Amino acid sequence: MRSLLLLFAFTAAIGSSAQLNNWDPSWYNTDSTLVFHDDLDYYLNAYSKKDIGKMRKQVNIWRMNWDKLMRQTIRELRTYSEGGGMDPHTHDFTLPVAQDGTTYSLGKNNGKIRAFMFGSITNPPARVQMERWSRLVKKYANEEVQLFVIYGAELHPADHKEFKAYPLPKSEYEKLGYAQEFAQLGELPVLVDGLNNATFEAYGKAPNGAYLVDKDGTLVFRGTWADSRKMEHMIDTLLKWYKAGRPKDFIAQ
Numbered sequence: 001m002r003s004l005l006l007l008f009a010f011t012a013a014i015g016s017s018a019q020l021n022n023w024d025p026s027w028y029n030t031d032s033t034l035v036f037h038d039d040l041d042y043y044l045n046a047y048s049k050k051d052i053g054k055m056r057k058q059v060n061i062w063r064m065n066w067d068k069l070m071r072q073t074i075r076e077l078r079t080y081s082e083g084g085g086m087d088p089h090t091h092d093f094t095l096p097v098a099q100d101g102t103t104y105s106l107g108k109n110n111g112k113i114r115a116f117m118f119g120s121i122t123n124p125p126a127r128v129q130m131e132r133w134s135r136l137v138k139k140y141a142n143e144e145v146q147l148f149v150i151y152g153a154e155l156h157p158a159d160h161k162e163f164k165a166y167p168l169p170k171s172e173y174e175k176l177g178y179a180q181e182f183a184q185l186g187e188l189p190v191l192v193d194g195l196n197n198a199t200f201e202a203y204g205k206a207p208n209g210a211y212l213v214d215k216d217g218t219l220v221f222r223g224t225w226a227d228s229r230k231m232e233h234m235i236d237t238l239l240k241w242y243k244a245g246r247p248k249d250f251i252a253q
Contacts, residue, residue: 025233029248033214034241036234038088039223044125046227055124058162090219091202095191098151098179104191107217112144113238114213116191117226118200121182122163123155125225126208130186132228136235137187144215145235148189151179152200155207169195214238 022045024037044052094105106114117133119126130149137147158167169175172195183190193199203209203222210226212234213219221234241250 023230025230027234027237029250032216033218033220034238034250035218036212036221036237038221039210039225039227039230041224044225046225046229047125047128051128055128058124058160059156060160088219088222090213090217091199093150093191093199093202095150095193095199096176098176098183098190098192104148104189106213109146110217111215112146113215113235114146114148115211115231115235116148116150116213117208117210118152118203118206119149119182119208119226120151120154121178122157122159122166123207126155127182127185129208129226129228130182130188133226133231134187136228136232139232140235143239145239147231148191149182149186150199151175151182151190151192153193153197153205153207154178171195212238215242 022041023039027034027036029035044055047055090106092105092107094103094108096103115136117126117129119130121127126149133147133149140147154166154168156163158164166178169178172192175195176192179190179192203211206224208224208226210221210223210231211219212221212231220238223230237252240252241247244250
C-alpha cells in the first residue's frame, strides 16, 4: 500500500529539480502565532534526479499491472498525501526514545519549537532526510528547538534486496530494534510509535510526513514529505518572530 504512494512520487518527480517553488513559503499571523501553508503535494521535489534514481533502486516498483497500480495509487494519494482523516491540530503523544529508553511527551515540552517527521528503515526518503535533519540539530543546538523522528509504519517491508531483512515487525521489541538501527543514520532522537501505529494514524498516515509545532503547542505546518530546507525556513522565521516579541505585523528580514 505505502509502496504505491512512493511509486507515484518517484514517477512524478523525475522531471522536477530540487526546488521550493511549488510551495508558498509565506505565513499569516493569527492572534497567537504564525501559521505556514501546508505542503500536501505528491512530489519528491526535495531530491535531485540522482537522489531519486538511487532511491528507486532500493525498492521493487514494477511488479504490478501498471493501469491497476496507478488507479490504486490515486486512491492512496487522496487518503494519505492529503492527510485524509487527520484532524489538523496537535495530537499529543508520549513515546519511548530508541536510543536511550527514556520517554518523550510532546505536550510536556511546550516552550520549545518542535519539528518532527515520520520515518522507517524501509523508507528511502526518510533515510536521506535523517542526514539532512541532523545538520539542523547542530544548527539549533543553542536554541529552544527540538527536532526528532517518529518511527512509524514500514514503507517497503521485505521489499527488494535492500529491505529483505526488514519484514513487518511482529512485536514492540522487533520494532524497537529496527528503530535503533534507523537511528544510526543520523543525530536525531528517534521515538518509537506503538505496533498499532496510533501516532502515525493520528497525523494522517503520510510515511515521511513532517510537522511543526510552535512553543504554545499549536500545529503550524504539515507536509506530505519531509524537506529539511522548508523546515529550516519555518524554524528560522519563528525564531525571529519570537525574538522580535511576537509582533502582529511581523516581516522577516
